[in-house]
Amino acid sequence: MRRSSNRKSSSASAAAGSGSTKAASKEFEKIDHLFNVYADKSSAIIDPEGIEQLCSSLEVDYTDVRILMLAWKMKAQKQGFFTLEEWRTGLKALRADSMSKLKKALPELDKEVSRPTDFLDFYSYAFRYCLTEDKQKCIDIESACQLLSLVLGTQFGPQVDKFTEYLKSQSEYKVMNMDQWMGFYRFCNEIPFPSLENYDSDLAWPLILDNFVEWFRENQK
């Protein structure tokens, strides 16, 4: 997969350049056109309403994880909004310039994300995407639980279920930070479930996971 970053900078320069080359504008012509279908006329950005429409066109639910994947592909910065830049980035990477092509690209996207290296990137992106405020570093537990189910639900169902159950029952942690978020993914990958046999709380696992393991073991008895 070609690095979208390069593409982005090239497209940025293409856009910034006073005279966008004919090739570039033509390249994005269809994509831009598609953008404008959903974008808000005044702000020239796809806002939550536009995304809702996009979702119905794609025949995908608003809360479907594939929208998140799409956002990831686009490297969208702000949750609920897609800028033209981001739109171009994403769709070019997917080689889609029409709604039908985009629809077809979604299952491919699903597979792509499932690859371990890509998934790690996607996983951490998912967390950052939820940080709505400027200096925000944590997301509240409720949202974290939902996000976990969305992103890891298929792959690590049992762990996610138990962990969210624990998170909802305890009151010590009201928010989750990036370190804990990533820690959980590592936990799913390295620790067999439900035996938890090689879990060692003397190692560098985040404290929230130590507490989870303790809670889990208590409840097993």
Place this chain on the structure above:
Amino acid sequence: MSGQSKKKPFKIEAYKHRVEVDPKYADRTWAVIEHAINEIYNHNASGLSFEELYRNAYNMVLYKFGERQYNGLVSTVTRHLRDMGKAIESAQGSFLDELNRKWSDHTKSMQMIRDVLMYMDRTYIPTNHKTPVYELGLNLWRDHIIHSAKIQTRLVDMLLEQIHRERMGEVINRGLMRSVTKMLTELGSSVYQEVFEKSFLDVSASFYSGESQQYIEVYNCSNYLRMAEKRINEEVERVSHYLDSKTEPKITAVVEKELVETHMHRLVHMENSGLIPMLVSNMYEDLNCMYNLFKRVPSGLNLIKDVMASHLKETGKQLVTDPDRLKDPVDFIQRLLDMREKYNEIITKSFHNDKAFQNALNASFEYFININNRSPEFISLFVDDALRKGVKGASDDDVDQVLDRVLVLFRYLQEKDVFEKYYKQHLAKRLLSAKSVSEEAERGMILKLKTECGYQFTSKLEGMFNDIKTSQDTMLGFYNSPYGNDMADMPAITVQILTTGSWPTQNINTCILPAEIVIVCEKFKAYYLGTHNGRRLTWQTNMGHADLKATFGKGQKHELNVSTYQMCVLMLFNSADRLTYREIEQATDIPGPDLKRCLQSLACVRGKNVLRKEPMSRDISEDDAFLFNDKFTSKLVKVKIGTVVAQKETEPEKMETRQRVEEDRKPQIEAAIVRVMKSRRVLDHNSIVTEVTNQLQARFLPNPVVIKKRIESLIEREFLERDKADRRLYRYMA
């Protein structure tokens, strides 16, 4: 041999005896010698000529009849030995005696024979690798006498029987024993060992095994130990008197094993007389006896040490968890000090100051003193008591000694930072109420703590002293200044100015002071802020005290020494005879718990009840009312009602202090983590925990969970990060 006239060189030749190579020569010469040998054995040597015999023996060798002589010697001596053997075998009561006498005869004879055959000994024998004469004599004795079945068994049995008798208390002929054992050793150390020593050790083992079984059932521990000691000494003495010295370590090992090692557990744990009762009753001599005995056997001392340590831990644990003990902190600590003194004595007097025992004592104390998490507070209260009241009129040196002993307990504390907090609080109270017995003693104590814990520990404490000194100077300045000049009709005020930060943090609770007091306070404040620009003064009304002159019903005048709060309450009664709790509360604005305590001390304590309470119950309720007690009497003119004395904290206060300590620990832990990571750069979790614990253990024992939390906090604040390659490692972020 002929003289010579021809001119040949003059030759000197040895005088040659006319030699007749007579075949019968050897027989005749040998007969002479053989006869001599017989005579010697028959105690008839006086009639022999040494010179003649020597010559004959010499000739035998010279004329190459050495072998004949040698063989003849062997057979002759053997013959005599056979006779001797028979005589010994048939001896009745005096078997050993007979044996010994024959031995004596034989050795004497052999000496003489050797002298006679000296030439052969020096020439023929070495050349032909034969055994030298005397040694030959010994070997023949060994083979024909000692190793003779009849003699050997009887010999050993007799020896052992004698020893047994002596062990049972009889007196035996030690000289004879010595001669016999010496004979065996002379015959060769393997003879001594094979013939005698092995059996001796085996028999001794069964003897002592039996004896120990018998006595262990009957004796108590001290008596048994003394018996064992006696037996060991006996054996040593026995060896020195009539056994070979090499036997000593072997026999003592046997006795030690049978008497001590086999039964050591039973001895130590013997009810009513074992180690623990001995420790409890300070039986120094018996303990010393046990120590010396057990030292001889493997793991003996370890057994004593372990039992002592676990007893200490048990007793200590009981002491520190007994709720009755906990009511009186000073007594609590005194008991611990006494206990330590006691065991110190025991280790010095009975256990030779053995370092391993000292260490066990320290480890035990460290274990149980930290079981009770109020120990730091109590130690501080003990010191407070000592510094306030002195040690019952003792000299400075004595106080010093007491403090040194307390310091020993202090060293055992794991939570030294908790102690520091309490010490600061208590010191503050002492300084402010001017209740120390001597400033020198105070300073001395701080110096000791400084030596123990470093400068950081005590720098703030010293700051407190400085404040007191400075305040004195400030007061002089105040009264000499225009502000303080015309205060004739006003209450005299003394102000202690405390630098925030040096003194224990208090919640600032100001109450409403009486009007007269406010005026004076304002004057002082004006003076102070005039000379010290930019500072802020806050009155700490919960820490002051006052002297009030009170006149009661029949005109009795008393001087009341009270706390600031109490003063505020009492002054209200200048304008009212009766006030309800709520009215007092409103007028003074004193916080609830403090007000209740204050009113209780003014109304409910006999001899100090300057107020009366309605109803007369013991506890203060918010519906009570208070009246001036004009019937108050006291024998003393000056009555002390103040309550600014260091006391054991109540439960809620304790929780609060503990919380503050926990809060203080967090930055210390973080600082330690950062220090460690800065120098190591990359480290795994366990190593961080170990290093941080090492760094902080002089002050307190950090909880690994708290350390982990702090690490995560540092990660969030981007001081640390997890290593990207190996997520078990942490990395320092510069």
